Amino acid sequence: MIAALWKPVQRDAGRHYTWGGDNDGWHLLQRHDLSVIAEHVAPGGREQRHHHGHARQFFYIVSGRAVIELAGREVALAAGQGLEIPPGLPHRFSNPFDEAVDFLVVSQPSTRGDRTDD
Structure with a gap:
């Protein structure tokens, strides 16, 4: 278990999934208490x-720009900015x-089984 702490995590095929057509995701850390x-x-x-019933999330923009609609209001984010939900x-x-x-x-705890589409 402790040996895994010294193994760097990277985006790779084993951790990859797609959603919404052209969008990609990579699970870098998948635990029940943190994702x-x-x-x-x-x-x-x-x-x-x-929305999530239990998970608190933090979105951090690495490159590019995005908009997060949050309870009906739009928040624009650019590289280097983040938003807690x-x-x-x-x-x-x-x-x-x-x-x-x-x-x-970043989600705490994991969002697995904790998502309800509105």
């Missing part, structure tokens, strides 16, 4: 509005821009 995902969203990509708050990540966006989403 870290790297995502790449193509121009025009967006997710379904939803508390449990129960409806939200939707979108990329209405002409360039792809790369970001990290």
Whole structure:
């Protein structure tokens, strides 16, 4: 178990999934109490509005720009900016821009089984 602490994590095929057509995600850390995902969203990509009953999330933009709809209000984010989303708050990540966006989403606890589409 402790040997895994010294093994770097990277985006690779074994951790990869796709969503919404042209969008990619990589599970960097998958535990029941904490999840870290790297995502790449193509121009025009967006997710379904939803909320989590227990998970608190933090979205951090690595490159590009994005908009997060949060309880009916839009918050624009650029590279180097992040936004916390508390449990129960409806939200939707979108990329209405002409360039792809790369970001990290950290969830505590994991969102597995904790998502309800609105």
